[in-house]
Amino acid sequence: MRPSFRFVTVLIALGLAVFAGPAAQAQNAPPPRIVIGAGVIEPMPIAVPVFVDEGGGSKLASDLSRVVASDLVGTGFFREIPADAHISRITSFDGGVAFEDWKAVNAQVLITGAVSASGDRITVKFRAYDVLNGKAIEGAALQFAGTTAGWRRMAHKVADVVYSKITGEGGYFDSRVVFVSESGPKSARLKRLAVMDYDGANVQYLTDSGSIVLAPRFSPTGDRILYTSYETGFPRITLMDVGNLKRRTLEEQPGTMTFAPRFSPDGGTVVFSLEQGGNSDIYALNIRSGQLSQLTNAPSIETAPSFSPDGSQIVFESDRSGTQQIYIMPASGGEGRRISGGEGRYSTPVWSPRGDLIAFTKQHAGRFHIGVMRTDGSEERLLTASFLDEGPTWAPNGRVIMFTRETSGGGGQASLWSVDITGRNLKQIPTDGPASDPAWSPLLP
Numbered sequence: 432m433r434p435s436f437r438f439v440t441v442l443i444a445l446g447l448a449v450f451a452g453p454a455a456q457a458q459n460a461p462p463p464r465i466v467i468g469a470g471v472i473e474p475m476p477i478a479v480p481v482f483v484d485e486g487g488g489s490k491l492a493s494d495l496s497r498v499v500a501s502d503l504v505g506t507g508f509f510r511e512i513p514a515d516a517h518i519s520r521i522t523s524f525d526g527g528v529a530f531e532d533w534k535a536v537n538a539q540v541l542i543t544g545a546v547s548a549s550g551d552r553i554t555v556k557f558r559a560y561d562v563l564n565g566k567a568i569e570g571a572a573l574q575f576a577g578t579t580a581g582w583r584r585m586a587h588k589v590a591d592v593v594y595s596k597i598t599g600e601g602g603y604f605d606s607r608v609v610f611v612s613e614s615g616p617k618s619a620r621l622k623r624l625a626v627m628d629y630d631g632a633n634v635q636y637l638t639d640s641g642s643i644v645l646a647p648r649f650s651p652t653g654d655r656i657l658y659t660s661y662e663t664g665f666p667r668i669t670l671m672d673v674g675n676l677k678r679r680t681l682e683e684q685p686g687t688m689t690f691a692p693r694f695s696p697d698g699g700t701v702v703f704s705l706e707q708g709g710n711s712d713i714y715a716l717n718i719r720s721g722q723l724s725q726l727t728n729a730p731s732i733e734t735a736p737s738f739s740p741d742g743s744q745i746v747f748e749s750d751r752s753g754t755q756q757i758y759i760m761p762a763s764g765g766e767g768r769r770i771s772g773g774e775g776r777y778s779t780p781v782w783s784p785r786g787d788l789i790a791f792t793k794q795h796a797g798r799f800h801i802g803v804m805r806t807d808g809s810e811e812r813l814l815t816a817s818f819l820d821e822g823p824t825w826a827p828n829g830r831v832i833m834f835t836r837e838t839s840g841g842g843g844q845a846s847l848w849s850v851d852i853t854g855r856n857l858k859q860i861p862t863d864g865p866a867s868d869p870a871w872s873p874l875l876p
Contacts, residue, residue: 460563463539465508465598467830472855474510475597476537477503480521481514482544488553491579492546495555495586499542502590502604505630507856508597512536524556530565538562542593551578555585559593571596583632584875591874601828604629607872608824608833609647609656612636613845613865620865624658626673629826629871631847631861637676646691646868650698653872657692657701668692668703670718681716689714691735695762696742702726704734713747713764726764737781737789738762739806746770746780746789746806757791759806770808779822782806784873785829788852792821792834801834803852814854818843822867827874833860835867 465475479500482492503509519532524545533541544557559571571592575585584605591602612625612634621640624647627633637656638644645666647658653673660669660680666688671678681689681701692703701716713727713736727733731751738745739762746759749767755776758767771777775795782789786806793800793813799820804811819837826832830852836859837845845867847860860869 462561462564462568463597467508467598467600467853472508474504474508475539476512477509477540477542478512478517478533478536478538479503479542480517482546482555482557483521483524485524485545485547487548488546491548491553491582492544495546495582495589496542496544498583498586499544499557499590499593501630502587503594505856505858506594507851508594509540512538524558528560528565530560530562533560533562540568540593540597542589544589548579551580553577553579553582553585555582555589557589557592559596568593568596583628587628600830602874603826603828603831603871605875606827607649607653607875608847608860609637609649609870609872610847610862610866611644611647611868612862613867614640617841617843624656624671625866626656627862634863637671637673646870648693648870649872650694651696651873652698653875655694655698657694659690659692666690668701670701681718693737695738696740702736702738702745704736713745715762715764724764726760727767735779739782740784740786746782748778748780755794757789757808770804770806771811772808773811781823781825783825783829784827788829790823790825790832792823801832801850803832812852812854814850814852815848815857820848822869824869824871826871833869833871835869837867 479496482496484492500511504511516536519529521543541560541562546555554576556574559568561568587604590604595602606629607626609626611622613620613622615621622644623640624637624644626635643661645659647656656671658669659666668681668689669678688706689703692701704711705714711732711734713733715724729751731749733749736745736747743762744759745762748755749758755778756769757771757777757780758769760767775793777791777793779792780789788803790803793802798816800813801815801820801823802813817836818839821835823832823834831849833849835845836848837843844865847866847869850857
């Protein structure tokens with residue numbers, strides 16, 4: 432369930448008068464900035480002392496600062512200076528900062544915070560400082576209030592602000608991922624839907640393992656999930672409300688199998704693949720009116736549709752050329768144009784939320800890859816390679832991709848991994864057991 436949480440955008444007074452002295456002499460130095468490109472990036476050194484307990488929040492103070500640091504370091508763009516190397520100690524949130532001490536340990540950014548708790552309510556405030564210039568980073572001083580159950584979201588929001596100010600990119604830490612949690616032997620795998628924080632924490636199960644579930648997808652507002660269920664014995668598209676877990680099967684044509692659903696950007700339409708008589712085409716269903724429209728009409732297999740962010744186009748996979756390839760067509764349907772041009776088979780295309788790239792699965796020379804290409808098919812880059820990598824999903828900022836990786840052999844297990852669009856920072860996402868089919872939510876409200 433979504434925790435009760437209130438986001439208060441209160442700018443904390445910065446108190447710049449306390450920064451007079453040696454630090455003031457560096458006012459003309461450029462602010463801390465990471466320019467993200469395809470080249471090697473030296474991680475920026477940051478310091479995140481334990482947040483100050485201003486009453487009733489001792490454990491939370493430590494936990495909050497650890498999650499903030501973990502979020503930032505986990506991007507591969509930041510390096511935390513360990514606490515035992517710190518010269519200064521932050522004992523008062525509104526006290527002065529000894530910038531020379533933080534310069535001495537090579538910190539470029541200092542993040543301080545404070546927490547107070549009363550009953551089930553907490554208040555968290557933070558500041559991020561440009562150590563070289565001896566001043567607070569503009570816009571990186573905020574206060575949040577909410578329930579103790581939502582403390583991790585507050586930490587993610589702090590990290591999102593710092594990340595955005597330093598990289599110029601949108602944040603993605605305060606988001607969730609829906610996925611298929613797996614258990615049992617590979618030959619008789621049990622599957623159920625689960626949702627978690629982007630980093631694997633706060634797992635909640637949405638269905639039981641009584642029937643197979645596949646390919647969950649968040650709505651643009653993050654309050655609904657589409658997925659394919661075999662509860663009736665045939666694959667059917669199911670719509671679930673995340674808040675109350677109520678669900679309903681979408682109305683389609685009787686005697687057909689439906690799968691690979693996705694929402695339109697406005698959340699009012701579902702695009703999916705419908706199989707009838709051995710042939711698979713792409714359809715669109717208006718959720719409100721129930722109107723069904725056929726978008727492709729070919730003797731080939733057409734599947735895995737995904738809308739462009741502006742809703743004007745759909746990317747999909749088709750084997751009309753003899754092998755699986757990627758095509759783009761107008762959202763109203765019609766003849767598609769092929770954009771994949773390399774060797775091998777291409778599948779599961781997904782449009783980036785920024786609209787500039789399409790992620791895909793590629794099979795070539797006995798290996799599977801997650802890759803990206805421009806929307807015209809140019810500048811193809813393969814980001815991963817393994818026995819089986821498939822099913823990419825985009826972070827809300829279009830910067831990171833999560834996917835399923837499965838190991839080989841009879842005992843092979845599926846797990847969730849993420850990688851930056853430059854191919855850097857490949858890492859496994861911790862889950863309690865095998866997991867597959869991730870789908871990233873938008874940023875939470």
